[in-house]
Amino acid sequence: MIARLKGLVDNVSADALIVDVNGVGYLVQASTRTLSSLSVGQPVALHIETQVREDAITLFGCVSESELAAFRALITVQGVGGRVALNILSVLTPDQVAHAVAAGDSASLARANGVGPKLAARIANELKGKMGGVAVSAGAPLPVTAGARVVEDAVSALAALGFRPMDASRAVSEALAELGDGAALNDVVRVALKKSAR
Numbered sequence: 001m002i003a004r005l006k007g008l009v010d011n012v013s014a015d016a017l018i019v020d021v022n023g024v025g026y027l028v029q030a031s032t033r034t035l036s037s038l039s040v041g042q043p044v045a046l047h048i049e050t051q052v053r054e055d056a057i058t059l060f061g062c063v064s065e066s067e068l069a070a071f072r073a074l075i076t077v078q079g080v081g082g083r084v085a086l087n088i089l090s091v092l093t094p095d096q097v098a099h100a101v102a103a104g105d106s107a108s109l110a111r112a113n114g115v116g117p118k119l120a121a122r123i124a125n126e127l128k129g130k131m132g133g134v135a136v137s138a139g140a141p142l143p144v145t146a147g148a149r150v151v152e153d154a155v156s157a158l159a160a161l162g163f164r165p166m167d168a169s170r171a172v173s174e175a176l177a178e179l180g181d182g183a184a185l186n187d188v189v190r191v192a193l194k195k196s197a198r
Contacts, residue, residue, distance in 0.1 A: 002026075002059060006045040009038050015086075017061070019044060028061035029082060032090040037063075049075075051082055058082060062089075070094035070131070077126045079119050088112040088123075092166075098131040100124065100166060103155075103173070108166035151176070154188045163196070171196045 005028065007021035012035055018025045028046060038044060046061035047068040060082045062068040067089060074085035074097070088097060091112050100108040101124050110120035151172055158168035175191035176183060 001050045002048045003050075004045065005048055005059075005061065007043070009040050009042045009044050012038050012040060015083075017044075019046065019061075026059060028059045029086060030061045031067075031086045033093075034061065034063050034067075049082070060086065064094070066094040070097045073127055073131055074123065076130075077119075077123050080123065084112070084114045084119075087114050096166060099170060099173070101127045101131050103151075103169040104128070105165050105169050108164070108169075150183070150185050150188060153185050154192060157185075157189050158192060158196075161193075167196065168192075 005019050005021055005026055007019045007026075010018040010020040010025055015032070015035070016027055016029050017035060017038060018027055028048070030046070034046075046063060047065060049060040049062070049068060049071060051058045051060065060071060062071055070089060071082075071085050074080050074088060075082060080088075088109060092100065092108060096108065099105070104124050106117065106120035106124045109115055109123050110117055115123075151169075154172045154175070155165070155168045158171060159165060163171065171192035172188060174195045175188045178191055178195075179187055
């Protein structure tokens with residue numbers, strides 16, 4: 001099994017690239033986020049997930065271990081193949097995927113091409129508590145632990161003010177990290193608005 005490829009970018013298309021490793025070209029599927037950061041002739045090192053099927057061997061490439069961990073977690077969900085997992089990682093970073101799952105934010109997951117509301121809800125439900133392998137950066141808020149009702153109401157209040165679901169849940173998480181569990185709804189909303197205005 002191929003676990004890592006290091007070489008030169010030979011070609012970049014809309015959904016894949018060719019990595020030249022000592023004269024051998026490997027076709028690697030990757031997220032548009034990864035592909036947009038590459039240019040022909042540039043050295044590249046990718047973490048690889050190899051999928052072997054009866055009719056094909058497909059390589060999926062990720063630029064970081066956290067992206068690979070998120071990819072592997074996503075493909076464990078029924079209905080999420082490698083291509084759909086890459087579509088999700090094209091619109092959300094691994095941190096954002098982990099945060100969306102922790103917050104039950106299926107609307108953010110549904111922004112990806114090929115992910116409908118039902119599949120997004122299944123991803124959020126099945127991966128809840130299973131995204132520990134995804135390294136969340138220091139800047140990302142931790143999953144919410146306050147009363148679920150306060151969290152839901154605060155996110156709804158921010159959504160009513162025009163926040164996207166992902167931004168609303170992130171702002172609420174940051175507010176709760178500052179205020180602590182047991183904070184009143186109006187305090188959570190006030191601090192979340194203040195933090196998002198920075």
